[in-house]
Amino acid sequence: PGSTVPLPHADLAVGGVPLSELADRFGTPAYVLDEHEVRRRCRAYLRAFPDTEVLYAAKAFLCRAMAHWVREEGLGLDVCSAGELELAVTTGFPPERIVLHGNAKSPDDLAAALRLGVGRIVIDSTSEIARLAAAVPPGGRQKVLIRVVPGISAGGHAKIRTGTDDQKFGLSVADGSAQHAIARILGQPRLEPVGLHCHLGSQITTVKPYLSAVRRLIGLLARVHDQHGITLPELDLGGGHGIAYRPGEPALDIACLAAKVRAELARGCAAAGLPVPRLVIEPGRAIAGPAGVVLYRVLAVKQTGAHRFVAVDGGMSDNPRPALYGVRYAPRLVGRRSAAAPEAVTVVGRHCEAGDVLASDVRLPGDIRPGDLLAVPVAGAYHLSMASGYNLVGRPPVVAVVDGRARLLVRRESFADIQERDIGL
Numbered sequence: 001p002g003s004t005v006p007l008p009h010a011d012l013a014v015g016g017v018p019l020s021e022l023a024d025r026f027g028t029p030a031y032v033l034d035e036h037e038v039r040r041r042c043r044a045y046l047r048a049f050p051d052t053e054v055l056y057a058a059k060a061f062l063c064r065a066m067a068h069w070v071r072e073e074g075l076g077l078d079v080c081s082a083g084e085l086e087l088a089v090t091t092g093f094p095p096e097r098i099v100l101h102g103n104a105k106s107p108d109d110l111a112a113a114l115r116l117g118v119g120r121i122v123i124d125s126t127s128e129i130a131r132l133a134a135a136v137p138p139g140g141r142q143k144v145l146i147r148v149v150p151g152i153s154a155g156g157h158a159k160i161r162t163g164t165d166d167q168k169f170g171l172s173v174a175d176g177s178a179q180h181a182i183a184r185i186l187g188q189p190r191l192e193p194v195g196l197h198c199h200l201g202s203q204i205t206t207v208k209p210y211l212s213a214v215r216r217l218i219g220l221l222a223r224v225h226d227q228h229g230i231t232l233p234e235l236d237l238g239g240g241h242g243i244a245y246r247p248g249e250p251a252l253d254i255a256c257l258a259a260k261v262r263a264e265l266a267r268g269c270a271a272a273g274l275p276v277p278r279l280v281i282e283p284g285r286a287i288a289g290p291a292g293v294v295l296y297r298v299l300a301v302k303q304t305g306a307h308r309f310v311a312v313d314g315g316m317s318d319n320p321r322p323a324l325y326g327v328r329y330a331p332r333l334v335g336r337r338s339a340a341a342p343e344a345v346t347v348v349g350r351h352c353e354a355g356d357v358l359a360s361d362v363r364l365p366g367d368i369r370p371g372d373l374l375a376v377p378v379a380g381a382y383h384l385s386m387a388s389g390y391n392l393v394g395r396p397p398v399v400a401v402v403d404g405r406a407r408l409l410v411r412r413e414s415f416a417d418i419q420e421r422d423i424g425l
């Protein structure tokens with residue numbers, strides 16, 4: 001994954017700025033985001049999917065600058081809370097290009113979506129239908145998509161698989177709840193069903209599950225057409241496009257996905273006698289992930305019987321992914337040259353539990369010592385957005401780099417920030 005460039009003096013540069021310089025200027029831990037890389041990835045999607053609405057999935061990573069870049073590049077946005085929605089709208093993001101998701105949308109989420117005028121709201125359960133219809137002001141009509149569970153198992157880890165029937169998202173085709181929900185929506189004059197949505201899961205590295213989803217959704221579009229005499233004009237295939245976290249790992253081939261999905265849609269719709277629906281996709285990780293690097297400072301090195309532990313100044317509070325999904329990263333020593341032979345070490349965080357491991361069994365120079373700087377590539381997605389306040393450690397800043405310049409996008413969470421929210425006795 002592409003955004004880091006080796007420098008002759010064993011440092012790495014992102015966006016033309018040496019990482020050691022960024023660590024000195026902004027402190028550690030720090031998330032570094034390569035603006036060009038984000039923009040390049042947005043453009044690559046639009047090139048591969050020319051007649052498709054590409055929505056960036058904000059849950060992967062969102063800040064005002066990110067919303068701005070994504071909009072400038074011509075993408076829409078997928079949000080799943082009033083917080084994500086409101087933040088995007090403060091940057092001037094056009095609400096009609098935003099889609100609201102969620103299996104349990106709060107009254108605040110729905111109120112914000114209706115007040116700000118989001119393009120579509122994705123219906124995730126039958127009980128949500130009447131609740132949403134009642135919240136639409138008289139005379140109004142809200143466009144909705146129906147989140148369908150196609151009964152397909154795909155995705156990098158059980159915790160991020162959402163295409164199978166026995167999980168919390170969406171309405172199953174197999175047990176008829178999707179069909180039932182569509183009939184209910186058609187009975188609500190304030191709701192306008194415009195299409196079907198499905199999200200199979202995340203970190204999917206093969207095209208095949210998407211093609212199965214296309215076939216099943218076309219089957220449902222055809223049934224809706226036969227039963228109700230309507231043609232739903234949109235098909236949203238969600239996100240989930242897998243990326244490589246370490247050299248040599250597989251990633252989903254976006255161009256291949258685009259070509260095969262388009263062919264499958266054309267073939268399936270022709271066979272069903274339906275017009276080809278407008279395609280929507282929602283990539284998050286594949287846009288933000290490879291564009292980010294996280295920087296840590298080594299604080300301690302310890303040899304136990306079996307392991308050499310390298311402890312850094314961050315951990316599961318800024319990256320819970322290894323602990324949650326067993327994801328493996330490839331940290332690198334940056335900022336100094338080492339001639340020492342690589343040795344197997346376990347990079348651990350600073351938090352109060354043994355499971356706070358960032359990378360087990362990775363090879364780093366044998367002379368690694370406190371004060372060294374480590375960079376962990378592919379840290380742009382689901383790091384800051386999943387960061388916690390565990391042990392009252394402030395969340396790291398986000399620094400953007402572009403054309404040899406760095407600027408702060410999100411400042412470090414300070415002790416004052418943390419203490420301010422605590423009312424006291």
Ligand code: LLP
Nearest residue numbers: 057199202203239240241282283284285382
């Ligand atoms: N659309 C919907 C409805 C989603 O639920 C998601 C992700 C996406 C799009 C974007 O998926 P992506 O292209 O980023 O894979 N925290 C986990 C990932 C959870 C994904 C949740 N939904 C992780 O760190 O791997």
